[in-house]
Amino acid sequence: MRVAQLGTGTPEVAVVAGIHGDEPCGVRAVERLLRDKPTVNRPVKLIIANEGALEAQVRYLDEDLNRAFPGDPDAETHEGRLAHELAAELEGCLTFSMHSTQSHADPFALVNGLSETAREICPQLPVASIVDTTHFSDGRLFTTSETIEVECGLQGSETAAENADRLTRAFLTAVDVLPGDTVRTELPVYQLTDCIPKKRADQYEVFVDNFEQVDPGAAFAAADGEPRVAEESFYPVLMSSYGYQDVFGYTAKKLEVVSEATSGSKA
Numbered sequence: 001m002r003v004a005q006l007g008t009g010t011p012e013v014a015v016v017a018g019i020h021g022d023e024p025c026g027v028r029a030v031e032r033l034l035r036d037k038p039t040v041n042r043p044v045k046l047i048i049a050n051e052g053a054l055e056a057q058v059r060y061l062d063e064d065l066n067r068a069f070p071g072d073p074d075a076e077t078h079e080g081r082l083a084h085e086l087a088a089e090l091e092g093c094l095t096f097s098m099h100s101t102q103s104h105a106d107p108f109a110l111v112n113g114l115s116e117t118a119r120e121i122c123p124q125l126p127v128a129s130i131v132d133t134t135h136f137s138d139g140r141l142f143t144t145s146e147t148i149e150v151e152c153g154l155q156g157s158e159t160a161a162e163n164a165d166r167l168t169r170a171f172l173t174a175v176d177v178l179p180g181d182t183v184r185t186e187l188p189v190y191q192l193t194d195c196i197p198k199k200r201a202d203q204y205e206v207f208v209d210n211f212e213q214v215d216p217g218a219a220f221a222a223a224d225g226e227p228r229v230a231e232e233s234f235y236p237v238l239m240s241s242y243g244y245q246d247v248f249g250y251t252a253k254k255l256e257v258v259s260e261a262t263s264g265s266k267a
């Protein structure tokens with residue numbers, strides 16, 4: 001794990017990249033900040049988390065770090081020990097953590113419940129929506145410090161790296177680390193309701209677009225040509241053919257739209 005800081009004093013804000021080793025976009029954004037060394041109004045901690053997995057270009061070495069929190073200093077896995085160390089580094093920090101996916105090119109934010117902070121910050125980020133993972137937060141970074149995660153785009157793409165850069169700067173501006181103003185937009189909120197398991201097969205297909213409503217009776221995916229049909233309507237989120245080992249992704253329901261009017265005063 002690499003830990004650096006811009007500005008002096010004890011940071012209350014942190015940016016984390018490389019929770020997953022096969023998602024290099026956030027690492028580039030953090031490295032760029034370390035190279036550019038912008039003048040900051042308040043200190044920020046910058047962390048590149050799973051250097052071992054990044055070097056090996058794999059999601060994780062022993063177990064998924066974003067399911068390993070709070071971790072344990074005596075854990076048998078690399079990620080179990082790392083989760084404990086990372087949680088200690090992030091204590092007391094509002095944390096911004098970057099990911100990328102195989103499911104969706106446009107950036108979106110993920111939060112564990114719509115806190116005041118989430119309502120305040122997310123509309124200032126260049127994202128298209130907010131996903132509330134409340135029912136699926138076990139072991140995630142969310143559970144150890146107040147965290148806003150972002151999906152920056154498609155894994156390994158140049159666009160995801162550029163998005164990571166824009167997202168990080170918008171976040172740091174929204175929390176007054178960087179000077180300047182942000183643009184506020186209205187954001188729909190989707191809450192994850194269920195995961196969509198997939199059985200062992202050689203070939204997987206997904207027939208629907210993420211965040212586009214699927215109607216009852218529609219075939220939304222297939223495993224070895226055998227279709228999966230929606231029983232009730234849902235919004236697919238983080239859904240892809242090969243992104244996860246055991247699930248296609250998640251079903252979600254649309255909750256509300258977070259707008260300027262509901263997003264209190266500037267923190």
Ligand SMILES: [Zn+2]
Pocket residue numbers: 019020023098099100
């Ligand atoms: Zn990730």
